[in-house]
Amino acid sequence: MQYATITGWGKCVPPATLTNHDLATFIDTSDEWIKPRTGISQRHISHVNTSELASVAAKRALAAAGLEGSDIDLIILATASPDTLIPNIASTVQANIGASCGAFDINAACSGFLYGLGLASSQIKSGQSKKVLVIGAERLSFYLDWSRRETAVLFGDGAGAVVVEATDQPGGVLGYELNNDPAGRDILKAGFGTAMDRFNAASLDFYIEFNGQEIFKRAIAGMGKLSTKVLEKCGVDKEEVDWVIPHQANERIIDTLINRMKIPKEKAVVNIANYGNTSAATIPIAICDALEKGMIKPNQTILSCAFGAGLTSAAVLFKWGDRVTPINQSDAELPPCEQTGIELVAGAVKHFCG
């Protein structure tokens, strides 16, 4: 029997930050509003495209697993903000790491990384793949209308990646659940795609828009339902869960979810303060942060759940392996960034806020 275990992990967060105080210099908001309502203090703004963030995260994950790009036999890249739709950006990562294998992007919005992790485990358990790279990478700042305070304060850029390997040792991904509720398609959207009128400049006015309170409720219900389902399916009691790594959209969503599931808050990995919502990248970044902080110990049981546009939801239950330290460190870095977060968004702010 083959098991599918995470053996490498890496993140890439662009260096420039935009704090709540920075935001308050150009829109009518404040740290006093944002922090208690969302848990967010700052977000990172990228000076490079999504595929560059993804490639650096991927190189770091490969080094942590002690592997080369040529060892990988499938690349799954979850993103809703690729630099190009044709070709996919998994192919850019593939070229940058020197892999020879299948490579594709998936768009399941904020649930994308868990969709990818679930599919990677199935590929491995079926014997089709041995070493799969799963990446979540986003440059959501591209979609923001900086005059809309209800959305502008929530999102950030970043990437995270894991290597999932076939092993004979029981553990790894124990099970996963995926769902989508198409009745909620219109309550969270960005309006970018072939439905746009190419010859009408007004159609370039796309931006993330949502019904925050409706998403809030549905996120808790969706993540709670799938988390319970995957625990039941795997025959694992919630008391046996060592860590919950939820999607980071709003700390109050996480608190309510954890409360309703009757799981102690100390078991939730929460890092939204530093990054905001990086959509498909939140969970792999949180995995990396939890490991860097020494929170995850060998063979611990982890429940991860997410919710996003679609309305997608996903939950994956996995057992960590024996190793919680990287085998190697990668020297991969982004090109230097000479600008501050405010400078990076200045052009877009001028466009939207005048």
Ligand code: ACO
């Ligand atoms: N700064 C200051 N005031 C603001 C801001 C802001 N950034 N945004 C909204 N307000 C104001 C509103 O205008 C409103 O003012 P009013 O009472 O005078 O009309 C007031 O604050 C309350 O607004 P609400 O929308 O009721 O605030 P709420 O407590 O619901 O919080 C939030 C809004 C943070 C968006 C919350 O609903 C939320 O997190 N929702 C879910 C997250 C989400 O939708 N994420 C999108 C991605 S999907 C995903 O990742 C799962």
